Amino acid sequence: MSAGQTQIIYQLARADFLERVRRYSFLVTLAFTLYLGYLGATGRILLNLGDYQGSHNAAYIGGFMAYVTAIFLSLAGFYIVKNAIERDRQTRVGQILAASPMTRISYCTGKFLSNLGVLLAMVGVLAIAAIVMYAIVGDGSGFSLFPLLTPFLFLTLPAMALVAALALLFETIPALRRGFGNVVYFFLYNGLLSLGIVQFVTSTPHPFLDWTGGFTLDASMAAAAKAQFPGAVVNSFSLTIGKLDNVAPHVFHWNGFQWTAEILMSRLFWFGVAIGVTMFAATLFDRFDPARGRPQLAAFQANGASEMAVTNTRAPAETFSAARLAKATTRFRFGSMFTAEFQLMLKGQHWWWYVVALGLLIAETATPLPAARSQILIFAWIWPVLLWSAMGTREARWETAPLVFSSARSLSRQLPAAWLAGVAVALLTGSGYGIRLVFASDERGLFAWLVGALFIPSLALAMGVWSGSSKLFEIIYLLLWYIGPLHAVRQFDFMGVSPGAAAAGTAYYFLAAAVMLFVAAFAGRRRQLQN
């Protein structure tokens, strides 16, 4: 690589990094990271190996915090950094860069380094939190920096490198660039984490399948526990959020990793995967050429100045004549506003989206009620996630706010119509199940279903209005959906489909939450209008 290209990579990474860390949103991200560090440092997050827990020496704290960091930032970090190319597209800086001698590889490497820089800034905060944690809850066995920081270096860093590279890759694939990619990553994240489970199945460490290093950590700690408690059965490895007094019955001493060649090679392997993913992304990167990708949207993103832009060839109207214009009559009808919002919400969906939605609807009516409840509705209400996630964000995303917000009573007219359109999508996509409940006279189930249909768009609207982005809802909704309805954790089951959820009255809490979220959305939009 020439010195010129190296300089380009450095300047690209530097400019992108500075642009990000000087944004208000980065401060918010850091605040969340600090909060996570606080939870760890004050012992509110615990790492247990069944009935065994490590003594809080420097090595244990380092390993534990590095693992927490890797798990948390591998998910949240992806959504935080997945906007490096998009920002250049939106600011149209990309057009300038595309006309420069910069190569695809230089650009993607620069963006990868910037992504990694942002993630490492957060890792740094959590590494400092680990030192603070030792000062607060350390076992006083003697502070040592090396065993505390090496897990961050060898476990967390390669994991972050892969996150940085995957975020870049998703941005270079048109289909994964936006909300759909956010959903796909959520499942990919879970899938990648699950790879390490092979270790439990085969009872042999497989560090090359262990992306975050968690299973490697588990193997090392379990070995220490078994050495100190012969005959100990250490078959679980879990992070729990709780109180300091919620400790496991047996405490073992773990003095840190034996950084074997195999472990180091496995961590280097994941770093290499990250580099490979970055290079692959470079081959897919469109270099801001609007001729590649989705034609209509691409042309729009190029500010209309592309060969694909629609041209009208008809001769212009003779003269503009105000006298010929029909009179405009003001007569607001909420039905018209709702129809317009509903149409806007559904516009741009592919035919296959409707086919799948219809298939799920038929399945809701055709499968036995328990299956419709525990399986079909769950998927019927994840399918429109991208329709809901656009709620409250369209005006910011498409820069139509000056047009919409300068209209009379947009707060009392447009916002409720947008919310109702979201409710309509939930009711329609879940209507097969809802009708079944009516015929089954399952009043509690029906109530929970209705509350779910109100809760989802309320959450979407509030998140959209306050964050200005669809990402926040996509992450929070997916997490809620994954924990609540999918894994039947009743407290998070906003659909009321887990066993006993409807009877337990969880729906009342979600109804209250829906009301509060709608009020929050209303307040957020009012704030937007006033500012």
Add this chain to the structure above:
Amino acid sequence: MKLSINGVSKLYGRSVWGLRGLSLDLGPGVLGLLGPNGAGKSTLMRILATVTRPTQGNVSWSGTDILREPDAVRAVLGYLPQDFGIYPHLNAIEFLQYLAAVKGLDTKSARKRIDELLVMVNLSDVRKRPLGGYSGGMKQRLGIAQALLNDPQLLIVDEPTAGLDPEERVRFRSFLSELSGDRIILLSTHIVSDVEAVATDIAIVANGQLLAHAAPEQLLHSVEGKTWEWTLTSAELPAAKQRFLVSSTARRAEGVQIRVVADAQPAPSALAAAPTLEDAYLACLAAHRAGVTA
């Protein structure tokens, strides 16, 4: 029908003033708002369109304070911002129908008006094509159409001719003139010829302050007998530019024809010329800059 702007100021951050104590009273007609980039024109437009609030001062529409009751003006407002977006998956009809619903227009009458507006802005043949494929000029014409959807009594257009080809610009200007009889139109631009063609009043803004508010004739009168033209060599041009307020230059076979605004005859061969609005605008800005420097 009256728009009153009283001592309006806008502070960005802690120390950057976008506007400083600007006051204007407007009645029916076209007010051309002229000023250099960063003068505060768009800030003023956004305040009048109730998209942003001033830090100080107030604005009233026919006696109603629009900061307290923004809907009073929003109901009769047509606004074309300098930068605006569109929904790329909608077509022109759907987009205008959406905004008609947002503006609270009757569906039936709106449909007819939308059809006519699309003919007028010459988009009727592409009305069913997704907006994502529109060129910059087409998008701008769609913006003009949406601003006229509700037959506004107050029409605020910020750099409306940006991106339009010369033919469309001329047609838009004549349309604005036609509309101006019974409504207030604010036209913000830095293209003096746009204002020259349609404005019944002109306001010149610089550094967030109102420098002048007068009829075009009054502004022209202010530079009457102060506009001069003569021809010099290319070598003499840089020195002339240093000494005089040059409003235009043009290459001629015998040299460079220069046009300047000056109180006294700038050169023995200089001849008095009929003043233009551009001369008046430049003289006003130069006087302001001289005052600031002094």
